[in-house]
Amino acid sequence: MSIDLVRLNTLQQQYATKIIQHDTDKTLSPRYIAGGDVGFEAQGTIARAAMVIVTWPELKLLEYQVARVPVTLPYIPGYLSFRECPALEAVWHMLTIKPDLLFIDGQGIAHPRGLGVASHFGLFADVPTIGVAKSRLCGQYTKLAPEAGSVVDLCYQGQVIGAVLRSKVRCNPLFVSVGHKISTASALIWTQQCLRGYRLPEPTRWADAVASHRPSFERWLAQQ
DNA sequence: GCGACAG
């Protein structure tokens, strides 16, 4: 069976028109913020999605869920969301608490057709969503200052599609972009407000800790 | 044709 990339491409263009790139909630003051991350197991045949709920502004871990779903598509740059969304949708349904803001590991609109995983899933969840990727998919940006907090625009075809943020000194920058129902400015501000001394914002960092059984998560489990 | 290419 071959993969119909032409059809997926068409779907992306269709979904991209539905992405809201402004603040739906002008005065967003979330009670709960979620973080989502996807990993793979069993030789890449199973997608494992982890999602956490943290409180704002404490950013304390409140809930976590993990879902395992059979993989249906290989990794193809530009089509990541079709590979990871099924697992993300599965964990989403398992959540007891629904967030007011969501962080997804990967690009939002900083994608060739404006539909990275964060935007694709944000459309499904219908919640303000921010995409935070650890590397670039597309777009150009100028040299970033070495200090933590330095930021530059991520541009693509004459448009600002996101921000490149050095969240921590001596670390590669983060690529922040609009997922859904939020503006580029707010996506950057909320990402900065969720930083607590590490390269990744807390929601994403916790999701990764849960998915990878990091010692920080094991310690949290022990004192529950 | 050649290089780039989220996770």
Add this chain to the structure above:
DNA sequence: ATCTTGTCGC
């Protein structure tokens, strides 16, 4: 993403 120990640097 994942396979994986130690190791260099702050």
